[in-house]
Amino acid sequence: MKKSTLALAAILTSQLAHGSALVQKDDVNGVLKFMTQINYVGPLATDEIARASSTEISNMWNESKAHVNYKGRDYKVKFVIGYSVNAALNRYVRTNSCADNLVKIDKLTQPGDRSFYGLYGRGGTFYTSDDLGHSTTAAHEFGHGLGLQHNDGYQLDAQVPGIMFARGTLVKKMFQWDPNAEPGMPGGSINPKYRHVRAEDVAAIDLSGLTFTNGYACLGDGAAIPVKLSKVIPQLPAIPRIQMESGHLSSIRIFADELRAEENDAI
Numbered sequence: 001m002k003k004s005t006l007a008l009a010a011i012l013t014s015q016l017a018h019g020s021a022l023v024q025k026d027d028v029n030g031v032l033k034f035m036t037q038i039n040y041v042g043p044l045a046t047d048e049i050a051r052a053s054s055t056e057i058s059n060m061w062n063e064s065k066a067h068v069n070y071k072g073r074d075y076k077v078k079f080v081i082g083y084s085v086n087a088a089l090n091r092y093v094r095t096n097s098c099a100d101n102l103v104k105i106d107k108l109t110q111p112g113d114r115s116f117y118g119l120y121g122r123g124g125t126f127y128t129s130d131d132l133g134h135s136t137t138a139a140h141e142f143g144h145g146l147g148l149q150h151n152d153g154y155q156l157d158a159q160v161p162g163i164m165f166a167r168g169t170l171v172k173k174m175f176q177w178d179p180n181a182e183p184g185m186p187g188g189s190i191n192p193k194y195r196h197v198r199a200e201d202v203a204a205i206d207l208s209g210l211t212f213t214n215g216y217a218c219l220g221d222g223a224a225i226p227v228k229l230s231k232v233i234p235q236l237p238a239i240p241r242i243q244m245e246s247g248h249l250s251s252i253r254i255f256a257d258e259l260r261a262e263e264n265d266a267i
């Protein structure tokens with residue numbers, strides 16, 4: 001292991017368990033806004049990978065247009081995801097805000113390696129072999145950052161596979177790698193591309209520990225300090241459900257391209 005890799009590994013394990021999102025509570029408009037700035041680091045981090053991964057996270061977590069009940073009141077939930085790239089970074093630039101996350105982009109070295117994100121963590125590692133931004137992997141990993149664990153591995157009744165269904169989960173045949181395979185046999189488990197963030201997945205985020213100060217709180221621990229997010233992924237217009245069911249990922253990509261021009265630095 002090279003010295004720089006070692007340093008980054010130490011950084012990743014020691015400083016990331018402080019919550020993955022800054023939550024803003026807007027009582028006037030009834031909105032809970034989850035804000036995360038993901039800093040993509042390591043020599044393999046590119047603007048393309050960063051943009052694709054953060055776009056997938058934003059699109060998927062906003063797709064259900066979920067509402068949650070918080071302390072007896074209904075709130076719309078929005079996810080505002082920004083990103084930055086620093087391929088040369090070999091130390092964690094510590095900020096006090098829980099909005100700041102750090103993801104190392106890496107290449108698979110062991111066959112068993114999987115992209116990961118700390119539970120309520122402020123980052124993790126994404127492997128380039130996971131077709132980042134086009135496979136639902138980044139959105140799934142971000143779910144762990146929001147404190148979500150995997151669903152049970154037997155989901156044969158699920159009409160829409162949830163984002164926290166792990167690889168290997170048994171689902172209806174239409175959602176398998178091979179729709180003709182018997183569940184549990186080769187090809188007979190979930191093809192992750194069919195995963196969606198459902199309203200129930202957003203509702204599973206545990207909000208009970210949030211402590212708001214001046215309208216801001218941290219999911220997990222950390223300091224609820226507002227930050228100016230850079231390169232914010234634009235919010236998508238509603239995607240017709242029929243499009244989502246017949247290959248929503250490609251349609252999302254088209255929307256994202258169309259909206260690229262509207263990107264700005266404001267929250």
Ligand SMILES: [Zn+2]
Pocket residue numbers: 140141144150166
């Ligand atoms: Zn997972």
